[in-house]
Amino acid sequence: MTAMSFARSGVRVVFTVALTFLGLLLVTFLIGRVVPIDPVLAAVGDRAPAEVYERVRLELGLDKPLWEQFWIYLTKVLTGDFGSSVLTSNKVIDDIFRVFPATLELATVATLIGVSVGIPAGVIAAVNQGKWQDQVVRVLGLVGYSIPVFWLGLMGLLLFYAKLGLVAGPGRQGVAFEDLIEPITGVVLLDSAIQGEWEVFRDAFSHVILPAAVLGYFSLAYISRMTRSFMIEQLRQEYIVTARVKGLSERRVVWRHALGNVLVPLLTVIALSYANLLEGSVLTETVFAWPGLGQYITNSLLSADMNAVLGGTIMVGVIFIGINMLTDVLYRLVDPRAK
Amino acid sequence: MIETFHFGRRAALLAGVAAIAFAYVVPASAQTPKDTVVMAKQIDDIISMDPGESFEFSGSEAVTNIYDRLIRFDLADVSKLYGSLAESWSVGADGKTYTIKLKPGIKFHSGNPVTSEDVVYSFTRAVTLNKSPGFILTQFGFNKDNVKDRIKAVDATTVTMTVEKPFAPTFFYYCLTSTVASILDSKLVKANEKDGDFGNAWLKTNSAGSGPYKLVSWKASESYTLQANDAWFRGKPANKRVVVRHVSEPASQRLLLEKGDVDFARNLTKDQLEAIRKNDAVQVMQGRKGSILYLGLNQKNANLKKPEVREALKWLTDYDALEANIVRGTYVQHQAFLPVGFLGALSDRPYKYDVAKAKALLAKAGLADGFSVTMDTRNNSPIIDIAQALQAQWGKAGVKLEIIPGDGRQTLTKYRARNHDIYIGAWGPDYQDPHTNAETFAINENNAEDAKSKTLAWRNAWDIPEMTKKTSALVLEKDAKKREAGYLEIQKEHQKTSPFVIMFQQVEVVAHRKGVEGFILGPSFDNNFYYNIAKK
Numbered sequence: 060m061t062a063m064s065f066a067r068s069g070v071r072v073v074f075t076v077a078l079t080f081l082g083l084l085l086v087t088f089l090i091g092r093v094v095p096i097d098p099v100l101a102a103v104g105d106r107a108p109a110e111v112y113e114r115v116r117l118e119l120g121l122d123k124p125l126w127e128q129f130w131i132y133l134t135k136v137l138t139g140d141f142g143s144s145v146l147t148s149n150k151v152i153d154d155i156f157r158v159f160p161a162t163l164e165l166a167t168v169a170t171l172i173g174v175s176v177g178i179p180a181g182v183i184a185a186v187n188q189g190k191w192q193d194q195v196v197r198v199l200g201l202v203g204y205s206i207p208v209f210w211l212g213l214m215g216l217l218l219f220y221a222k223l224g225l226v227a228g229p230g231r232q233g234v235a236f237e238d239l240i241e242p243i244t245g246v247v248l249l250d251s252a253i254q255g256e257w258e259v260f261r262d263a264f265s266h267v268i269l270p271a272a273v274l275g276y277f278s279l280a281y282i283s284r285m286t287r288s289f290m291i292e293q294l295r296q297e298y299i300v301t302a303r304v305k306g307l308s309e310r311r312v313v314w315r316h317a318l319g320n321v322l323v324p325l326l327t328v329i330a331l332s333y334a335n336l337l338e339g340s341v342l343t344e345t346v347f348a349w350p351g352l353g354q355y356i357t358n359s360l361l362s363a364d365m366n367a368v369l370g371g372t373i374m375v376g377v378i379f380i381g382i383n384m385l386t387d388v389l390y391r392l393v394d395p396r397a398k
Numbered sequence: 399m400i401e402t403f404h405f406g407r408r409a410a411l412l413a414g415v416a417a418i419a420f421a422y423v424v425p426a427s428a429q430t431p432k433d434t435v436v437m438a439k440q441i442d443d444i445i446s447m448d449p450g451e452s453f454e455f456s457g458s459e460a461v462t463n464i465y466d467r468l469i470r471f472d473l474a475d476v477s478k479l480y481g482s483l484a485e486s487w488s489v490g491a492d493g494k495t496y497t498i499k500l501k502p503g504i505k506f507h508s509g510n511p512v513t514s515e516d517v518v519y520s521f522t523r524a525v526t527l528n529k530s531p532g533f534i535l536t537q538f539g540f541n542k543d544n545v546k547d548r549i550k551a552v553d554a555t556t557v558t559m560t561v562e563k564p565f566a567p568t569f570f571y572y573c574l575t576s577t578v579a580s581i582l583d584s585k586l587v588k589a590n591e592k593d594g595d596f597g598n599a600w601l602k603t604n605s606a607g608s609g610p611y612k613l614v615s616w617k618a619s620e621s622y623t624l625q626a627n628d629a630w631f632r633g634k635p636a637n638k639r640v641v642v643r644h645v646s647e648p649a650s651q652r653l654l655l656e657k658g659d660v661d662f663a664r665n666l667t668k669d670q671l672e673a674i675r676k677n678d679a680v681q682v683m684q685g686r687k688g689s690i691l692y693l694g695l696n697q698k699n700a701n702l703k704k705p706e707v708r709e710a711l712k713w714l715t716d717y718d719a720l721e722a723n724i725v726r727g728t729y730v731q732h733q734a735f736l737p738v739g740f741l742g743a744l745s746d747r748p749y750k751y752d753v754a755k756a757k758a759l760l761a762k763a764g765l766a767d768g769f770s771v772t773m774d775t776r777n778n779s780p781i782i783d784i785a786q787a788l789q790a791q792w793g794k795a796g797v798k799l800e801i802i803p804g805d806g807r808q809t810l811t812k813y814r815a816r817n818h819d820i821y822i823g824a825w826g827p828d829y830q831d832p833h834t835n836a837e838t839f840a841i842n843e844n845n846a847e848d849a850k851s852k853t854l855a856w857r858n859a860w861d862i863p864e865m866t867k868k869t870s871a872l873v874l875e876k877d878a879k880k881r882e883a884g885y886l887e888i889q890k891e892h893q894k895t896s897p898f899v900i901m902f903q904q905v906e907v908v909a910h911r912k913g914v915e916g917f918i919l920g921p922s923f924d925n926n927f928y929y930n931i932a933k934k
Contacts, residue, residue, distance in 0.1 A: 101807065104445075106828055107533075109850050147445070227659075350644070361805050361806075362807055
């Protein structure tokens, strides 16, 4: 019986995921075709003579009706062939495996910063509701929300890189450190640590810290606001009063009992902001010359390079669905009731 | 008491950890390695490192530093050709058969000698693949079926090439100086061929040349790295390694340069260039490039079709103000379709801002109150800024200009379909011969929608059978002096009657660290050379 229902729910999940992807692909495909940009231009440039242009147009299958183009694409995707990017002339799948680790690295460090500062800040604000601590956190959050990331990134570079020399500048690695380590995961911090190349690690870390802090500031603003409101709600509950009556120290009441109960809804908040960062952030990537997914998808879209755009979209879809599922699993671990 | 003590200890611990982390983050050194040249540049236009395929500005620059060609031209005086791999070249009495003799003893990076077989292979390959730049060779009548009869190795160091018609020899020679005519190591490329692709897939990210550098890696929209070829036949390059990194944001390029993390910043804007002049550690160098900034007036538009209106708009453009306020340092004024640096370039500038004259012309055209017109404008600097300035200038004579902003490829798509009123854009020559620009600006074989040849004249629906004939005749003119005079004459007429408001010629400005000298800036991107760059 339980095996049956498990199997049934499994089938349902697979079906939903498949439908989501189909919808995602269809919409992206249609948008790509509506954009008034000639994809052949990206492939051959503006100077190509007529016969070269025509040959490439046929090669790209652009003479066929729209539904047929989509069908051809879909059947190829199902066999694991995502096609080649017109712009980079690589297989889309190779391109994505090249750019995604850069984004993963940035997003993970950013989320770590956002969580490790955002949650304590939110808790402190909730405990000191209405006092100066609360105001400070509120203003910090507001500033984080309202300053354009582009400007913040440039100012950060100007101050911490150009003036103070505390961090490294735009780019993912210093020139002297490039190509020194074997790419295993593509995440430089991880690869260098695995291979014990600590100088490379240090260089990569000093490159990632500023863009990650800029992005982390945004998730921090969001996470601290959410933590604050969740906490205020919890602190009003009766079990908190009971805990206090029992004579537990205030620190224990706040950080163990109240925060422990807030973690479950907070997980969703963190997961969503992480997923958002994993899509790649075009502006931050541009300012910091960070070769990530956001720049890749944007460049591809602006060249009507549909294979690359669709590949990137699938990647984003996988991230979102993956993180959602992961959150579900974590829920069960954190919340004993959700069995 | 105990509580505060605890707190204090924890705080001290935290501060300690933070200090260590902090010290750890601080970058080790801001200097680039002494034998490595580092550039920050926008290189996301590169689609391939294969000389038979590469046709973008950034790609040509990389390829030209990797591969040698048969002949090159003197950067100071384009009319002088010199042999690179070729020792001598000549044309037979029929005007169609060229004989090229190679210098002996030159080797590719692999150690293979450069032979006539490699020349034949390289040309056969470019003609057969016929990618974007292929037409530079196929316009001489070569195609994949006849190329083996027309380009032949006579002996190990001699090649003959037979062209279709008795073209002007200078035309053929200048085309041999272009990227697509690079000489490849045929043995190495053949070893990497796949399914008859002439090694195209492999050469996208690898190299098989004889030039000053070999390609170490190219990562699209990220970076390319070149390694010096110490055995280069013209002498060992002055540096060991060149790393060019894609930094799309000019403000970031500036920071990297001022900080010393890069030696060159290639895409600084006018404001940034002015700002860095205050920095003693940074210098600026410049060189004229062939790119021309112009307006194309679509002749399908009834108003723009009137000759008086075309002329009026040329008088309504304030070239001085545009240069002073928007493009100073990156463009200079120029009003003819051949850029300075080309055989037969016309440097006259008959037009200046004259509202009264323009008004009179408009009145003559029956448009005394002006008219409304749109302009498709690429959404980036300086194009959009120029468009906005024109809007104000033209308004003085009642011409209401509506700007339609768009992404580069979007406006281009519309332009190519002839759906614009006015297009503002740049045109760079494809090779160093005057025919490249003359063809596109002054030839329109067939003005019909389905025309085979879609030149800029065609894109603006400018029907010019007479000028087409005159311009086409010049590619057969044997006498270089007569040829030059012919182009001058056509440009003068073009200046008066054409639907092109030619405004500026590009100047490439490169900012670099003081003490990093020797970058050679030629008249086109495939004449920018790295081999002389040395650090003091």
